[in-house]
Amino acid sequence: MSELLHRLRLPLLFAGLGVLATISIFADRRALEAGGRDLSWWTGGLLEIARPAQRVISAPIDAVRGVWRDYLALLDVREENEALRLEIAELQEEAVALREALVASGNLEQVAEMRAQLEMPMAPAEVVGQDVSPWFRTVLLDRGRADGLRAGMPIVTEGGVVGLVTATTPHAARAMLILDRQSAVDGLVQRSRSRGIVRGTGEGGLVFEFTGPADQVQPGDLVITSGYGGAYPKGIRIGEIISVDSSAPDLVRRAALRPAASLDRLERVFALLWRSPTLELLAPDSPPSVGAPAQAQAGAAP
Numbered sequence: 001m002s003e004l005l006h007r008l009r010l011p012l013l014f015a016g017l018g019v020l021a022t023i024s025i026f027a028d029r030r031a032l033e034a035g036g037r038d039l040s041w042w043t044g045g046l047l048e049i050a051r052p053a054q055r056v057i058s059a060p061i062d063a064v065r066g067v068w069r070d071y072l073a074l075l076d077v078r079e080e081n082e083a084l085r086l087e088i089a090e091l092q093e094e095a096v097a098l099r100e101a102l103v104a105s106g107n108l109e110q111v112a113e114m115r116a117q118l119e120m121p122m123a124p125a126e127v128v129g130q131d132v133s134p135w136f137r138t139v140l141l142d143r144g145r146a147d148g149l150r151a152g153m154p155i156v157t158e159g160g161v162v163g164l165v166t167a168t169t170p171h172a173a174r175a176m177l178i179l180d181r182q183s184a185v186d187g188l189v190q191r192s193r194s195r196g197i198v199r200g201t202g203e204g205g206l207v208f209e210f211t212g213p214a215d216q217v218q219p220g221d222l223v224i225t226s227g228y229g230g231a232y233p234k235g236i237r238i239g240e241i242i243s244v245d246s247s248a249p250d251l252v253r254r255a256a257l258r259p260a261a262s263l264d265r266l267e268r269v270f271a272l273l274w275r276s277p278t279l280e281l282l283a284p285d286s287p288p289s290v291g292a293p294a295q296a297q298a299g300a301a302p
Contacts, residue, residue, distance in 0.1 A: 160237035160260025188226035206257035214246035
């Protein structure tokens with residue numbers, strides 16, 4: 001018997017506490033029904049005994065309720081955080097779109113000025129690929145023969161000369177940049193009217209080769225297309241003279257040139273839908289496909 005009571009001591013203890021708590025609840029109710037009068041001595045005694053038991057039983061229940069309330073509150077906070085994250089992401093996307101619109105609006109003004117200056121039709125194109133070879137500097141465009149592009153047509157940006165179309169397909173084109181080693185563009189110093197050849201170094205730079213006195217070319221001079229050779233219309237910016245090597249013993253002098261167009265971050269370019277009569281006579285047939293090897297740019301002085 002004692003062993004049975006020993007095993008059942010905890011259940012009996014909780015049962016007793018439950019009974020005392022129940023008595024306490026009923027005692028409170030009787031007190032209310034009695035209009036708040038004092039309870040009898042035996043009811044009051046049971047109530048005094050049951051109070052601690054009620055606290056013991058209520059404590060874990062209150063704790064569980066508190067944890068549940070905190071859990072629900074955390075769920076609400078989590079939902080609010082998710083909503084705030086989505087709102088922040090949307091605001092960031094809007095900010096990026098606004099910045100792009102501001103950049104585009106500035107470019108549109110420059111493009112309008114370029115159109116007014118050149119007075120010839122243009123076809124916009126996106127740069128969708130770039131040759132990373134150290135021997136060739138070419139880009140792939142998302143416009144082709146269906147858009148009016150032909151081999152030999154100049155590619156420009158609002159900054160200046162980019163290069164020439166060298167090959168086309170119906171919906172794509174390859175253009176050789178003026179940075180390419182094969183590129184040679186007939187240029188003109190706007191200040192002194194000194195002519196020369198702008199060649200690509202193949203390493204991201206340009207060199208202006210000219211003859212005559214060194215003082216005809218000075219740092220800060222703007223070099224534009226001369227119009228000779230027929231590859232480019234006259235007057236398009238090629239670049240700015242950075243330095244002049246006046247110590248060269250031979251007749252041909254060289255000057256470093258900074259490209260006018262941002263050739264290292266090309267995104268959108270314009271193909272000038274124009275070919276000179278010279279190129280039409282030299283290449284009257286259909287242009288080669290994009291897979292054909294690029295030809296050296298025309299436009300250099302003989």
